[in-house]
Amino acid sequence: MFIKPFPKYNRTTKERYTIYRLCESYRFDDHIRHRTIIGFGKLEELETVEEKKLLAKRVEEMLKNGINKLQVYEIEKKIENLARHFYNEILKKKRYDVNADWETVDMSTMKNKDANEIGSEWLCKQAFDQLGIGEFLQQQKWPEEKISLAATHIISRAVFPASELKTVSYIKENSAICELTGFEKDKVTKDQLYGISNSLYSVKSQLEKYLSRRTNELFDLDDKIILYDLTNTYFEGRMQGSKIAKFGRSKEKRKNARLVVLAIVINREGFLKYSNIFEGNMSDSKTLETVVDTLSNQTSFIKRKPIVVMDAGIATDDNVCMLKRRGYDYLCVSRSNLKEYYADTSSRPVKIKDKKKQTIELLKVKTNKDNDHYLWVRSHAKALKENSMNGLLAQRFEEGIKSIDEGINKKGGTKKFDKVHERVGRLKQKYPSVHKYYNIKVTDNGKGIATGISCKHKKGEDPDKKAGIYFLRTSLNEKDERTLWTIYNIIREIEYTFRVLKTDLDLRPIYHKTDEASMAHLNLGLLAYWLVSTVRHQLKQKGFSSDWKEIVRIMNTQKCVTTSIENIKNEIVSIRQCTEPTNKAKQIYDLMHYKYVPFWRKKSVVPPAEIFKFDSS
Numbered sequence: 001m002f003i004k005p006f007p008k009y010n011r012t013t014k015e016r017y018t019i020y021r022l023c024e025s026y027r028f029d030d031h032i033r034h035r036t037i038i039g040f041g042k043l044e045e046l047e048t049v050e051e052k053k054l055l056a057k058r059v060e061e062m063l064k065n066g067i068n069k070l071q072v073y074e075i076e077k078k079i080e081n082l083a084r085h086f087y088n089e090i091l092k093k094k095r096y097d098v099n100a101d102w103e104t105v106d107m108s109t110m111k112n113k114d115a116n117e118i119g120s121e122w123l124c125k126q127a128f129d130q131l132g133i134g135e136f137l138q139q140q141k142w143p144e145e146k147i148s149l150a151a152t153h154i155i156s157r158a159v160f161p162a163s164e165l166k167t168v169s170y171i172k173e174n175s176a177i178c179e180l181t182g183f184e185k186d187k188v189t190k191d192q193l194y195g196i197s198n199s200l201y202s203v204k205s206q207l208e209k210y211l212s213r214r215t216n217e218l219f220d221l222d223d224k225i226i227l228y229d230l231t232n233t234y235f236e237g238r239m240q241g242s243k244i245a246k247f248g249r250s251k252e253k254r255k256n257a258r259l260v261v262l263a264i265v266i267n268r269e270g271f272l273k274y275s276n277i278f279e280g281n282m283s284d285s286k287t288l289e290t291v292v293d294t295l296s297n298q299t300s301f302i303k304r305k306p307i308v309v310m311d312a313g314i315a316t317d318d319n320v321c322m323l324k325r326r327g328y329d330y331l332c333v334s335r336s337n338l339k340e341y342y343a344d345t346s347s348r349p350v351k352i353k354d355k356k357k358q359t360i361e362l363l364k365v366k367t368n369k370d371n372d373h374y375l376w377v378r379s380h381a382k383a384l385k386e387n388s389m390n391g392l393l394a395q396r397f398e399e400g401i402k403s404i405d406e407g408i409n410k411k412g413g414t415k416k417f418d419k420v421h422e423r424v425g426r427l428k429q430k431y432p433s434v435h436k437y438y439n440i441k442v443t444d445n446g447k448g449i450a451t452g453i454s455c456k457h458k459k460g461e462d463p464d465k466k467a468g469i470y471f472l473r474t475s476l477n478e479k480d481e482r483t484l485w486t487i488y489n490i491i492r493e494i495e496y497t498f499r500v501l502k503t504d505l506d507l508r509p510i511y512h513k514t515d516e517a518s519m520a521h522l523n524l525g526l527l528a529y530w531l532v533s534t535v536r537h538q539l540k541q542k543g544f545s546s547d548w549k550e551i552v553r554i555m556n557t558q559k560c561v562t563t564s565i566e567n568i569k570n571e572i573v574s575i576r577q578c579t580e581p582t583n584k585a586k587q588i589y590d591l592m593h594y595k596y597v598p599f600w601r602k603k604s605v606v607p608p609a610e611i612f613k614f615d616s617s
Contacts, residue, residue, distance in 0.1 A: 001063075003056035004034065017042060022056055022086070037095050038086055045078055058083040063096055103573055109566035116176035118578055118598070119558030119585055120159040123551075125180045126594045127534045128155060130218070133527075136210050140203055148183035149196045155181070158528040159552055161506030164190040164197075176560040180598055197520035204523050208275065211530055215271045219537065225268045225307045225487060227494040228314065230287060231501075232259045232280060233508040235518070242515050246280035252508070260510070262522060263287050266497055268490045270533045275526055277519060285316040292326060307331060307476070309491050315473065320372070324475065331487055334471040338374065341365045350481045356381070362481040365471075375472040375484050383468025390467065393434045400427040401440065401455040408450050417442065420450040500532055501525055504548045535592065542591040554584045569608075576602040 004023045009016050020040040025032055046052050058079060067087055090096050128134070128151055137147045153167070155177055160170045171177055171188050178185040200207070215221065232250060234257035239245035245258035259280030265273040274294060278287055288310070308323060308330045315332035323330045347364035354360055361378040404423050407413030414420055420442055428435040441454045472488055479487070502508040507525040512518045532548050539546070546554075558581045564574045578597040581589060589596055 001037070001056060001060040003040070003052050020052060022059060038090050038093070040086065043082075045082065051076075051079060055079050055082055055086075059086050059090075062087045063090065064102065103565075104568040105565045105573065106567070107565070109564075111564050112561055113564070114560075114562040114576075116179075116560050117159075117174055117556050117558075118176040118180070118560040119555035119581065120552045121155055121175055121177045121180055122558070122598050123535060123555050123588065123592075123594065124155040124158050124531045125151070125177075125598070126592075127531045131211060131530060131534060132214055133207070133211070133530075136207060137203075140206075142199075145183065146196070146199070148181045149188075149192060150200060151181045152177055152183050152188070153193050153196050153524065154200075154527050154531065157505065157524050158531045159556075161504070161525070161528070163511065164193040167193060179560065194517065194520075197524050198516065200527060201516075201520040201523045207527075208272065212271070212273050215269075215534070219269065221267060221269055221271070223267045223273065223306055225309060225490060226265050226273055227268070227491055228263070228265050228288065228291065228308060228310045229491070229494045229498070230261055230263045230278075230314070231498045232261045233502065233510060233522075234259050236509045236511050237513055239513070242518075244277065244279050244515050244518070246282075248281040254509075257509070260518065260522075261287070262501075262507075263291055264494070264497065264526075265291060266494055268493060269537050270493050270497060271537070272526065272530065272533070277522060285314055285319055288314055288319045289322050292322070292328070305329065307487065309488060311491065320473070329475045331472060331474040331476065331484065333488075334374065334473045337466070337469070338365070338367050338471055340369075341367045341374065341376070347481065352482060352485065354379075354381075360485070362485055364481060372473050372475060373477050375474070375481060377470055377472060377485070379468045381468075382470075386467035390434060393431050394437075397427065397431045397434050397438070398455065400430075401453060405453045408452060415449050417444045417448045417450050420453065424453075497529070497533075500548055501529055505529060505532070538592045539588065544588070544591055551588065554582070554588065557582045558585055567605075571608060572606040574604045574606070 001022060001024045004021050005018050006021060007016065007018055020043050022037045022040060023034045024037060025034055040052075040055070043052055043055070046055065054075060058075060062083060067084065133154070134147050134151060137150060142150075152171065156167050156171060156175065160167065160175070162170065168188055168190050172185055178188070216223065232248065232252075234250055234252060234254045235242075235245050236257070239258045242258065244260050246260075247255075248259045248261070250257065250259055261278040261280060261282050262275065263278060264275045267273055274291065276287075276291060276294070292308075305326070305328045308328050310330070310332045312333040312335045315330075315335060320330065320332075342365060344364040344366055350362045352360050352362065358379070358381040360380075361376075363376040365374050365376045367374060401424075404414070404420060404427070407423075408415055408420065414423060424440060424442065437458055439454075439456050439458055442450050443452045443454075444450050472484060474484060476484065476487075505525045505528050507522060510518050510521060512521055535551065536548065539551075559579045560576065561579065562574055562576045564572055567573050578599065581596055586596065588594075
């Protein structure tokens with residue numbers, strides 16, 4: 001360290017003077033740079049340059065050896081007082097690491113190794129602790145080692161969804177997760193991961209109930225609205241002996257694969273309230289009553305009934321009647337367009353804008369077929385999309401009719417009257433949404449041979465007039481049009497939930513070969529989703545909106561690295577340290593009030609190996 005003068009000029013008083021700073025030098029890109037530790041000011045108390053140098057020397061001594069270290073040279077009291085003053089200012093402003101551990105090292109021996117990802121793991125570990133999952137497992141009398149393994153597996157699923165075999169490789173080679181959970185890295189095996197998944201599934205109901213109550217308390221949620229929907233996921237395997245894997249209607253168009261149905265209930269903030277796994281051939285509409293019964297027992301819905309928001313596939317007349325009997329209000333898409341309806345006299349057309357600034361028209365309407373309330377909705381964006389699709393489907397339908405007609409008129413083509421009608425029937429089955437707008441007539445010669453086919457648009461039938469129009473059905477009468485529309489649009493939250501579960505958390509497809517392992521696999525994904533929803537909710541509340549994969553990418557920029565170097569005593573000094581998070585990672589930590597790093601520095605010193613001479617005597 002040294003004292004450095006800086007000439008100054010005051011334009012007002014025309015005065016020239018000098019101020020002094022305590023600096024240290026360092027090398028950067030083969031250049032020597034100076035860093036200011038603290039400004040001394042004019043130092044008018046000291047008259048000579050030697051006194052000023054002595055001040056800098058004394059401050060450096062205090063920083064490196066402590067304030068009470070006795071100097072072996074004579075020093076005036078005024079210099080000592082100034083040195084103590086500036087030393088305290090440096091401590092106060094944190095301009096220098098006073099407790100620094102000084103080593104004289106050989107820079108050529110420096111090595112970096114064991115660079116592991118820690119940012120996403122540390123984010124999820126803090127969410128894991130915030131939810132109190134470890135505390136719940138302690139209440140279940142789980143030993144600490146088992147809890148540590150559970151935390152390791154759940155967090156790994158959230159940041160690196162993969163098979164148990166690949167997860168083991170990730171934990172041992174890429175991640176620093178075991179340094180956070182305390183589980184020994186060398187003990188991790190795929191069989192242990194399978195075992196802990198089964199153990200977590202054994203407490204699924206209790207843990208789900210605990211987390212539902214815990215998130216309500218943490219974030220002051222009231223669950224006035226719940227969302228219910230189903231999805232299915234398929235097996236990559238035969239699963240012939242399975243009791244739950246059945247052939248059904250696959251949403252991924254995998255007709256050749258067996259399925260299971262995953263039903264979930266979430267609140268409008270995206271937190272799970274209840275989940276269940278049904279057989280793959282279970283229809284959507286048959287699951288609601290089972291879910292409502294269980295949900296009433298597992299949650300706080302016994303006294304206060306929430307509004308149930310669901311899609312058209314679940315909103316059958318039987319399910320709607322069941323909700324009415326149980327005292328639940330509901331809002332859903334009508335399964336069929338109303339043919340006879342009239343505008344509510346107390347309502348006026350309302351125009352609003354969606355998130356993409358596209359116009360939505362709303363109007364309350366009534367019908368004589370039941371006592372429910374309906375909201376007529378027309379979306380211009382949806383109309384354009386449907387018009388485009390209808391035009392393309394109509395074109396393909398007409399091309400199909402033309403192909404049948406060509407077969408009638410060419411040699412070797414299909415001419416039998418019954419066979420031609422079969423072809424027309426298959427074409428109608430392929431295009432159910434457009435064939436109803438056409439009049440199709442097949443002519444014959446009276447001997448069972450078709451002579452031609454005609455296809456004409458029905459008069460007064462225009463699919464474009466109905467494009468973009470649908471109806472919302474509800475038991476809520478006191479809500480206005482905007483409120484009803486806002487409540488229904490919360491269903492986008494459950495769509496995002498399924499997207500995270502099936503894509504980001506890799507629940508689709510299932511490669512396990514037994515029902516037990518498959519159920520444990522799905523439950524592990526749901527537990528990982530609790531971490532995702534906890535992080536996402538807090539960020540969303542602060543205006544930070546991003547998908548989970550992008551959050552993981554940002555956080556993975558933070559690593560944990562071991563640096564080793566040889567000192568003057570030939571000892572190997574090893575330092576395990578987390579890198580400083582990037583600005584984006586800091587932003588995420590700050591918004592959630594999480595700590596930047598789990599630890600700052602871990603140091604170990606290995607003495608040089610002693611060489612013993614062999615004594616031949």
